[in-house]
Amino acid sequence: xxxxxxxxxxxxxxxxxxxxxxxxxxxxxxxxxxxxxxxxxxxxxxxxxxxxxxxxxxxxxxxxxxxxxxxxxxxxxxxxxxxxxxxxxxxxxxxxxxxxxxxxxxxxxxxxxxxxxxxxxxxxxxxxxxxxxxxxxxxxxxxxxxxxxxxxxxxxxxxxxxxxxxxxxxxxxxxxxxxxxxxxxxxxxxxxxxxxxxxxxxxxxxxxxxxxxxxxxxxxxxxxxxxxxxxxxxxxxxxxxxxxxxxxxxxxxxxxxxxxxxxxxxxxxxxxxxxxxxxxxxxxxxxxxxxxxxxxxxxxxxxxxxxxxxxxxxxxxxxxxxxxxxxxxxxxxxxxxxxxxxxxxxxxxxxxxxxxxxxxxxxxxxxxxxxxxxxxxxxxxxxxxxxxxxxxxxxxxxxxxxxxxxxxxxxxxxxxxxxxxxxxxxxxxxxxxxxxxxxxxxxxxxxxxxxxxxxxxxxxxxxxxxxxxxxxxxxxxxxxxxxxxxxxxxxxxxxxxxxxxxxxxxxxxxxxxxxxxxxxxxxxxxxxxxxxxxxxxxxxxxx
Amino acid sequence: xxxxxxxxxxxxxxxxxxxxxxxxxxxxxxxxxxxxxxxxxxxxxxxxxxxxxxxxxxxxxxxxxxxxxxxxxxxxxxxxxxxxxxxxxxxxxxxxxxxxxxxxxxxxxxxxxxxxxxxxx
Numbered sequence: 179x180x181x182x183x184x185x186x187x188x189x190x191x192x193x194x195x196x197x198x199x200x201x202x203x204x205x206x207x208x209x210x211x212x213x214x215x216x217x218x219x220x221x222x223x224x225x226x227x228x229x230x231x232x233x234x235x236x237x238x239x240x241x242x243x244x245x246x247x248x249x250x251x252x253x254x255x256x257x258x259x260x261x262x263x264x265x266x267x268x269x270x271x272x273x274x275x276x277x278x279x280x281x282x283x284x285x286x287x288x289x290x291x292x293x294x295x296x297x298x299x300x301x302x303x304x305x306x307x308x309x310x311x312x313x314x315x316x317x318x319x320x321x322x323x324x325x326x327x328x329x330x331x332x333x334x335x336x337x338x339x340x341x342x343x344x345x346x347x348x349x350x351x352x353x354x355x356x357x358x359x360x361x362x363x364x365x366x367x368x369x370x371x372x373x374x375x376x377x378x379x380x381x382x383x384x385x386x387x388x389x390x391x392x393x394x395x396x397x398x399x400x401x402x403x404x405x406x407x408x409x410x411x412x413x414x415x416x417x418x419x420x421x422x423x424x425x426x427x428x429x430x431x432x433x434x435x436x437x438x439x440x441x442x443x444x445x446x447x448x449x450x451x452x453x454x455x456x457x458x459x460x461x462x463x464x465x466x467x468x469x470x471x472x473x474x475x476x477x478x479x480x481x482x483x484x485x486x487x488x489x490x491x492x493x494x495x496x497x498x499x500x501x502x503x504x505x506x507x508x509x510x511x512x513x514x515x516x517x518x519x520x521x522x523x524x525x526x527x528x529x530x531x532x533x534x535x536x537x538x539x540x541x542x543x544x545x546x547x548x549x550x551x552x553x554x555x556x557x558x559x560x561x562x563x564x565x566x567x568x569x570x571x572x573x574x575x576x577x578x579x580x581x582x583x584x585x586x587x588x589x590x591x592x593x594x595x596x597x598x599x600x601x602x603x604x605x606x607x608x609x610x611x612x613x614x615x616x617x618x619x620x621x622x623x624x625x626x627x628x629x630x631x632x633x634x635x636x637x638x639x640x641x642x643x644x645x646x647x648x649x650x651x652x653x654x655x656x657x658x659x660x661x662x663x664x665x666x667x668x669x670x671x672x673x674x675x676x677x678x679x680x681x682x683x684x685x686x687x688x689x690x691x692x693x694x695x696x697x698x699x700x701x702x703x704x705x706x707x708x709x710x711x712x713x714x715x716x717x718x719x720x721x
Numbered sequence: 722x723x724x725x726x727x728x729x730x731x732x733x734x735x736x737x738x739x740x741x742x743x744x745x746x747x748x749x750x751x752x753x754x755x756x757x758x759x760x761x762x763x764x765x766x767x768x769x770x771x772x773x774x775x776x777x778x779x780x781x782x783x784x785x786x787x788x789x790x791x792x793x794x795x796x797x798x799x800x801x802x803x804x805x806x807x808x809x810x811x812x813x814x815x816x817x818x819x820x821x822x823x824x825x826x827x828x829x830x831x832x833x834x835x836x837x838x839x840x841x842x
Contacts, residue, residue, distance in 0.1 A: 281815055473820055
């Protein structure tokens with residue numbers, strides 16, 4: 179993908195230089211404001227519960243807002259708007275999967291997790307099991323899922339910021355990835371969960387406000403007639419009525435249809451296994467507050483995804499596919515371009531709207547990477563360092579110190595990987611993170627909470643089996659090699675035909691958990707299960 | 722077993738004194754806990770199966786029933802878009818139903834067991 183071409187695309191859309199000072203000012207304002215919040219939150223962070231769980235003092239509404247800020251990533255905002263703008267109806271299917279997924283979290287996971295765990299996903303997975311092996315497994319899958327997700331956000335940040343600021347050199351892009359990395363490490367080490375939560379709340383408000391504004395302007399332009407908007411989008415797309423029907427992206431062959439099914443399953447089952455989402459349930463005082471936060475999140479996230487219809491079809495109708503693909507082949511700049519056009523290209527209004535929407539996208543990325551970094555460093559410190567390496571003998575101070583160092587380490591690793599991954603397929607990495615979460619984490623969470631005969635072996639088979647299956651299948655899929663859009667387009671070692679491994683790896687994760695429990699010599703511990711079940715449903719003894 | 726050691730004095734994150742395994746087993750066997758568990762599972766399990774199937778039906782229709790999904794209902798709004806919006810509507814509806822069920826049927830039972838246990842543990 180040629181960045182010169184991208185810059186040229188944006189330049190053709192309007193005055194490329196004029197909006198830059200404003201964009202930089204808004205970016206800087208957001209960074210300064212969030213660093214201020216972080217320092218303020220850091221002063222109130224005293225013990226482990228503050229660092230990992232924000233002192234468990236947030237209300238259901240606050241946490242619902244923060245969950246929304248944690249969940250609606252650059253892939254949602256930029257990716258879905260772009261997918262709808264280019265592929266019409268098939269792009270909208272992402273919005274539906276990402277929302278429906280929340281029902282799994284609401285009905286089965288949020289409250290039991292809040293009642294029976296303390297800081298991490300591993301607390302619940304290891305509750306009934308032998309601590310060291312299961313915590314090691316839980317920590318491993320937490321870190322793998324978070325790093326894949328983190329890479330996608332970093333790559334997205336590189337593309338977006340370099341495009342909007344006109345930075346086209348490799349050194350410039352690496353510097354942007356480095357800046358994002360340094361900021362996320364600062365948010366997490368200084369502000370802990372409290373700082374991260376406030377950053378996510380601010381971001382959620384900005385994102386919803388920005389999306390509402392653009393949605394209102396798009397609908398206004400079409401006289402609040404959705405049918406007219408759809409008609410104009412279909413006409414501009416050059417595909418006619420097919421643009422509003424399923425199949426443009428995934429309907430070509432039997433294999434691509436299976437791929438769509440695979441993606442659909444991974445989206446709906448992945449959310450409730452994402453560690454950075456799960457740890458948010460510990461930031462409220464009770465299971466009831468955890469439930470309220472998910473209800474709020476469903477309302478906020480649902481409203482946002484409904485508005486992606488206006489963003490995506492609006493971009494198709496008002497910007498048009500040629501200009502969008504000229505700017506970015508994957509369509510990632512559809513939303514900023516729509517802002518520019520709706521405000522009026524070559525006018526101050528257009529430049530201001532473009533700057534606002536770009537700043538919102540930047541805020542989105544920073545809030546999500548902070549959540550991901552916190553999830554992985556918490557799991558490293560609490561599951562692996564405190565409970566495996568130190569065998570439960572570490573003090574809270576030592577544990578939090580380990581978490582801060584782990585944050586720095588994860589920051590360095592993700593800056594290095596992000597600098598290398600800056601040209602990778604963003605959507606593929608996010609879908610992979612969802613597939614790994616659904617294959618490796620969700621089966622063990624559900625079996626642990628609801629199946630009496632689940633054992634340590636079952637947990638290990640399921641976590642490692644689901645993790646290995648999803649990573650290996652992606653490695654040998656068209657995402658990595660064999661196609662012009664692959665990571666290594668010149669090589670071809672792909673034998674797995676689907677881009678998303680979920681269709682195979684998710685059932686396999688569930689099957690392995692079941693088989694591992696029944697076939698191994700491990701015996702379940704009925705006393706521990708009774709304890710977990712009573713705790714998870716009643717909240718007795720909850721932290 | 723190396724579960725979380727009790728937090729040191731001064732931490733605000735302390736849970737009440739842990740109950741014994743026998744005490745948990747006793748609660749687990751009680752009729753009121755069985756009722757709470759039934760009220761939770763008999764509501765959430767079928768509902769989960771229902772919304773997953775409804776979502777899969779929608780994905781499969783998108784995949785294999787393109788003609789039907791393209792049927793126009795009103796202006797440019799076709800069956801595919803209407804069913805997509807219906808997924809949003811059912812998600813909001815299920816969330817609301819669960820909130821009502823939990824407040825009416827689960828919370829009172831859970832609170833009763835919890836307060837009795839913590840009072841007379």
